[in-house]
Amino acid sequence: MTDMTLSYLSYPPANQFFDPPRLTDQRLGYDVFSQALGILSQRLVMLKLYDATLNLADFFNCSTQKGWPRLETLELSSLQVASTDGTWYFTIDPRMTMEQY
Numbered sequence: 001m002t003d004m005t006l007s008y009l010s011y012p013p014a015n016q017f018f019d020p021p022r023l024t025d026q027r028l029g030y031d032v033f034s035q036a037l038g039i040l041s042q043r044l045v046m047l048k049l050y051d052a053t054l055n056l057a058d059f060f061n062c063s064t065q066k067g068w069p070r071l072e073t074l075e076l077s078s079l080q081v082a083s084t085d086g087t088w089y090f091t092i093d094p095r096m097t098m099e100q101y
Helices: 032-041 056-060
Strands: 003-007 046-050 073-077
Touching: 032 056
Parallel strands: 003 046, 046 073
Antiparallel strands: none
């Protein structure tokens, strides 16, 4: 396998007034899916991700090699706004009311 296109849905709550689900493995301390996908991507020439819920740190820190020697195309499209560790990638001012949001 050299190319992979993946759409993996796990929608976070509609807004940041609610906590997103925590998908990391509590025992291991990282997101198994994100890490495994990062390791797999080191063998690919092209990886396209759509609507994926990823922990970007676990994806990029998984490197068992020096970088990604084969990967020519990495397309991250419409990734979810929350990480698998239950945090938001972007946060709003907590002093904002629902009306201001």
